[in-house]
Amino acid sequence: MTVVTFVILTLFVGLFLPLTNGCPFNGSTVNLSSRLSNTSEISESVFTFCNLSYGSITTIILSYNNIKTIAAGAFKEFFNLENLDLSYNLLEVIDNNTFQTLRKLKTLDLSYNSLTNITRGTLDNKVYLVSLNVSHNKISYVDSNVFSVDHINLREANFDWNEISTFEPWPYSLPSDINEDRNVYIRHNNISRFTNYMNWTYNLKLPFKIYVYLDYNQLKTISSNDIQLYNQNLTDIESFSEFLTYRLNVSNNPYVCDGRIYFWAFLVRNSFLKWNRVESYRYRCNLPKDLEGEDWLHDVPYSRLVTNLTEADGCPSRCFCQTRPYLNYTLVDCGGLGLVRFPPILPRTKYPHLVLNLSYNAIQQLEETYYSNNIVQLYLANNKIQTLNESVLMLFDNNIYLDLQNNQITRIPKSILRFEYKNVSAGGNPLKCYCEMTWMIGWIKKVVVGTNQDLSCTADDTNVHKIVDVTPSILKCTHEDWIIIGAVLGVVVVTIVIVGLFVKKCPYETKVMLFKIFKIHPRDKYKVDKQVGNIHDIYIVFDEKTIEVLKWARDIFLVKLRRIKPQYEVFNPHQHVKPGENTLGELAKNLEQSKRVIIILTEEIAKNEHREFECNFAEGEYCEKSLEGKVIYIKFNSKVDKLLQEEPWKTRVSSKKVFSPDDRLFWSKLRYELPRIKNGSNRVHRFPDIRIETTVTTGTRIQNAAFDTLSTTPVFDYIS
Ligand SMILES: *[C@@H]1O[C@H](CO)[C@@H](O)[C@H](O)[C@H]1NC(C)=O
Ligand SMILES: *[C@@H]1O[C@H](CO)[C@@H](O)[C@H](O)[C@H]1NC(C)=O
Ligand SMILES: *[C@@H]1O[C@H](CO)[C@@H](O)[C@H](O)[C@H]1NC(C)=O
Numbered sequence: 148m149t150v151v152t153f154v155i156l157t158l159f160v161g162l163f164l165p166l167t168n169g170c171p172f173n174g175s176t177v178n179l180s181s182r183l184s185n186t187s188e189i190s191e192s193v194f195t196f197c198n199l200s201y202g203s204i205t206t207i208i209l210s211y212n213n214i215k216t217i218a219a220g221a222f223k224e225f226f227n228l229e230n231l232d233l234s235y236n237l238l239e240v241i242d243n244n245t246f247q248t249l250r251k252l253k254t255l256d257l258s259y260n261s262l263t264n265i266t267r268g269t270l271d272n273k274v275y276l277v278s279l280n281v282s283h284n285k286i287s288y289v290d291s292n293v294f295s296v297d298h299i300n301l302r303e304a305n306f307d308w309n310e311i312s313t314f315e316p317w318p319y320s321l322p323s324d325i326n327e328d329r330n331v332y333i334r335h336n337n338i339s340r341f342t343n344y345m346n347w348t349y350n351l352k353l354p355f356k357i358y359v360y361l362d363y364n365q366l367k368t369i370s371s372n373d374i375q376l377y378n379q380n381l382t383d384i385e386s387f388s389e390f391l392t393y394r395l396n397v398s399n400n401p402y403v404c405d406g407r408i409y410f411w412a413f414l415v416r417n418s419f420l421k422w423n424r425v426e427s428y429r430y431r432c433n434l435p436k437d438l439e440g441e442d443w444l445h446d447v448p449y450s451r452l453v454t455n456l457t458e459a460d461g462c463p464s465r466c467f468c469q470t471r472p473y474l475n476y477t478l479v480d481c482g483g484l485g486l487v488r489f490p491p492i493l494p495r496t497k498y499p500h501l502v503l504n505l506s507y508n509a510i511q512q513l514e515e516t517y518y519s520n521n522i523v524q525l526y527l528a529n530n531k532i533q534t535l536n537e538s539v540l541m542l543f544d545n546n547i548y549l550d551l552q553n554n555q556i557t558r559i560p561k562s563i564l565r566f567e568y569k570n571v572s573a574g575g576n577p578l579k580c581y582c583e584m585t586w587m588i589g590w591i592k593k594v595v596v597g598t599n600q601d602l603s604c605t606a607d608d609t610n611v612h613k614i615v616d617v618t619p620s621i622l623k624c625t626h627e628d629w630i631i632i633g634a635v636l637g638v639v640v641v642t643i644v645i646v647g648l649f650v651k652k653c654p655y656e657t658k659v660m661l662f663k664i665f666k667i668h669p670r671d672k673y674k675v676d677k678q679v680g681n682i683h684d685i686y687i688v689f690d691e692k693t694i695e696v697l698k699w700a701r702d703i704f705l706v707k708l709r710r711i712k713p714q715y716e717v718f719n720p721h722q723h724v725k726p727g728e729n730t731l732g733e734l735a736k737n738l739e740q741s742k743r744v745i746i747i748l749t750e751e752i753a754k755n756e757h758r759e760f761e762c763n764f765a766e767g768e769y770c771e772k773s774l775e776g777k778v779i780y781i782k783f784n785s786k787v788d789k790l791l792q793e794e795p796w797k798t799r800v801s802s803k804k805v806f807s808p809d810d811r812l813f814w815s816k817l818r819y820e821l822p823r824i825k826n827g828s829n830r831v832h833r834f835p836d837i838r839i840e841t842t843v844t845t846g847t848r849i850q851n852a853a854f855d856t857l858s859t860t861p862v863f864d865y866i867s
């Protein structure tokens with residue numbers, strides 16, 4: 148009976164109480180590890196068989212069971228629970244209110260389950276939570292609100308060995324200003340890129356103690372683009388130093404070493420970071436194969452950090468396209484493909500400068516393209532280019548390198564001057580020499596010493612000249628003569644116009660000038676010149692009592708007149724006519740027999756008896772009217788103006804030639820008016836000096852006595 152009872156009891160206990168060895172409870176810890184193998188759901192009833200005092204429980208261990216679900220409210224009585232271990236179970240889903248009442252929870256271990264989803268609210272209010280372990284699950288989604296600033300005590304969160312495929316910055320939802328390390332492990336996941344669906348903006352603060360481990364993921368590249376997702380203000384240059392504040396460990400990822408990672412490598416190698424914590428920042432290449440295991444941040448040569456582009460990136464078919472960040476350009480190599488035109492589309496990259504190789508094709512001309520001004524090197528050697536389109540040349544950058552060797556170019560346009568000679572290779576072209584090409588000499592010579600200056604051209608289809616040696620005479624250019632002739636003609640036309648205007652305005656001066664310059668005498672025909680029997684060329688009248696005029700007449704006027712050719716003979720009455728009985732008669736006779744009468748007008752001429760007579764006589768007062776052209780007045784100075792306002796002078800001078808010694812053309816005009824006689828007639832005048840013996844002490848009048856002593860020798864001798 149007792150045996151049966153024992154067996155029944157044992158069966159009963161075995162049926163309803165899995166805990167065959169009594170309640171696994173020592174006052175604070177419930178250890179149900181491996182004890183619930185046939186239980187798939189944890190509910191409140193699991194704990195009721197023990198005489199538990201819920202408030203004293205701080206630890207529940209439920210590991211190594213087959214728990215699939217946790218019923219709502221299963222833990223609701225354990226308000227002092229601090230540690231909950233649910234590892235090694237079969238949990239797939241945890242409702243977000245499962246742990247709602249566990250306000251004292253410090254450690255939560257959910258590792259080795261089959262969770263896929265950490266939903267919003269799961270860890271709400273877990274102010275004391277220090278450690279979370281959800282490693283070795285199948286988590287692919289972590290709600291962005293799983294952490295919050297409430298989690299001030301969290302030191303470790305382990306998400307290793309899950310299936311998270313993108314990095315969302317939820318670890319940084321933890322409070323950032325706590326000066327203790329917080330580690331969030333997301334190692335061994337499937338993260339291949341950074342995302343920001345949660346719209347986080349960078350707000351990290353010193354001391355930057357949130358460490359996030361992303362090693363052993365699937366990151367193939369990392370660059371400023373990734374963290375610019377979280378801070379749009381960030382420049383490329385600032386990006387790496389900001390990246391350091393994320394405390395992200397992204398080592399041990401299968402990096403593809405190409406152009407995308409160049410910039411950070413450049414930043415690190417050009418800063419103190421080059422020597423700082425090198426071992427923790429060994430980012431190693433996975434691809435390409437020959438760089439596998441190399442540390443791209445520190446060691447891989449820049450020249451290997453390039454990206455091959457595909458047709459999908461815009462690379463023209465059959466061409467080879469590569470971005471070369473270290474040279475800051477994109478290479479497009481379409482050499483030897485039989486192209487007849489420039490490629491219409493080229494890849495658009497972060498490196499807009501283009502090196503375009505189109506050598507060994509069949510291109511016939513430079514083409515304008517949307518990328519023309521991005522080209523820094525253009526290789527067009529061995530094509531079929533005949534002419535260089537100037538408008539396309541103007542599109543190129545000034546510093547472009549242009550290889551045009553071995554084409555059909557015959558003439559280089561002047562707009563090539565935009566480029567330095569050393570940047571243009573034009574050899575192997577059938578360049579023709581032409582007259583205007585001398586500008587090329589300066590262009591070619593303006594290069595550094597040692598540059599090949601041998602560019603040559605062909606003249607007359609046979610003679611080859613180095614362009615630097617070409618001169619217009621070698622090329623037999625007449626061009627320049629025409630320019631000179633043109634210029635001279637221009638000057639002549641202008642001169643003629645000016646002369647024409649002058650002639651129109653001053654016809655008399657024109658005649659005088661013509662006579663002066665060309666000795667052409669468009670002579671006004673004076674009747675006096677037809678008179679025969681005139682023995683004197685000139686009869687000069689001046690007031691010898693005015694000393695200035697006497698001096699001027701003697702020292703300047705007569706002297707100069709003497710030098711003039713042809714030489715005139717001058718009759719000077721007060722020198723040659725003796726004062727005496729028939730003075731006036733003598734004067735009149737000589738006046739009549741003179742071809743010209745030159746009257747030097749001075750203020751007081753009318754007061755001089757003889758002179759006044761002469762004037763009147765010459766003006767024809769005593770006989771028939773004077774002949775035109777015979778009387779020439781010389782206005783000695785402006786003092787005479789007053790005299791000339793009065794009659795009879797006013798009338799006299801109005802119709803006569805009146806010259807002034809101040810006039811620039813005085814002598815020319817005078818000569819023009821003087822009678823024409825054959826030059827070299829060998830008449831020589833002897834002008835006896837007019838002596839002024841008495842110095843003038845009062846006024847300008849010379850004493851009569853002195854006048855009387857003037858020489859009375861004959862005026863002239865004729866040699867022939
Ligand atoms: C537990 O499950 C095993 C098989 O999985 C079974 O043999 C055993 O009887 C079950 N025990 C109880 C108490 O249900
Ligand atoms: C209960 O057991 C745990 C672990 O076995 C131990 O750490 C704890 O001190 C024990 N508590 C008491 C009151 O014995
Ligand atoms: C809980 O129980 C299991 C086996 O029943 C044992 O291996 C483990 O060490 C116990 N844990 C603690 C903390 O006592």
Ligand SMILES: *[C@@H]1O[C@H](CO)[C@@H](O)[C@H](O)[C@H]1NC(C)=O
Pocket residue numbers: 198
């Ligand atoms: C349960 O424990 C309380 C005190 O902690 C005790 O009074 C009571 O008798 C116990 N019941 C059983 C079935 O052990």
Ligand SMILES: *[C@@H]1O[C@H](CO)[C@@H](O)[C@H](O)[C@H]1NC(C)=O
Pocket residue numbers: 243244266267268269271
């Ligand atoms: C729990 O999750 C559900 C569904 O995802 C959600 O609607 C609810 O707001 C969450 N609870 C809390 C407290 O966040």
Ligand SMILES: *[C@@H]1O[C@H](CO)[C@@H](O)[C@H](O)[C@H]1NC(C)=O
Pocket residue numbers: 234256258259278279280281282303305
């Ligand atoms: C879970 O993580 C915690 C803290 O990181 C650690 O102590 C514990 O051993 C982990 N559990 C397992 C099963 O790895």
Ligand SMILES: *[C@@H]1O[C@H](CO)[C@@H](O)[C@H](O)[C@H]1NC(C)=O
Pocket residue numbers: 263264265266287288
């Ligand atoms: C996570 O759980 C929530 C609510 O249970 C669900 O709406 C969401 O689709 C799940 N996400 C994933 C990735 O399974």
Ligand SMILES: *[C@@H]1O[C@H](CO)[C@@H](O)[C@H](O)[C@H]1NC(C)=O
Pocket residue numbers: 310312337339
């Ligand atoms: C990892 O992610 C990629 C896509 O990013 C996916 O194709 C692959 O199946 C994922 N692997 C695992 C183990 O989840």
Ligand SMILES: *[C@@H]1O[C@H](CO)[C@@H](O)[C@H](O)[C@H]1NC(C)=O
Pocket residue numbers: 344345346
């Ligand atoms: C993030 O911003 C986008 C666009 O502003 C919005 O569509 C999306 O709903 C936002 N996501 C969250 C998690 O707020």
Ligand SMILES: *[C@@H]1O[C@H](CO)[C@@H](O)[C@H](O)[C@H]1NC(C)=O
Pocket residue numbers: 348349377378379380
């Ligand atoms: C970016 O700049 C804007 C305006 O200058 C500023 O309001 C914003 O806070 C900046 N964002 C960050 C992440 O610094």
Ligand SMILES: *[C@@H]1O[C@H](CO)[C@@H](O)[C@H](O)[C@H]1NC(C)=O
Pocket residue numbers: 404405435453454455
């Ligand atoms: C790019 O292409 C060149 C030439 O085909 C090849 O040698 C090199 O390995 C390629 N690089 C990458 C990163 O694919």
Ligand SMILES: *[C@@H]1O[C@H](CO)[C@@H](O)[C@H](O)[C@H]1NC(C)=O
Pocket residue numbers: 475499500
């Ligand atoms: C590279 O080229 C771009 C495009 O012209 C220019 O803006 C940039 O300053 C260059 N970078 C360097 C480092 O020279």
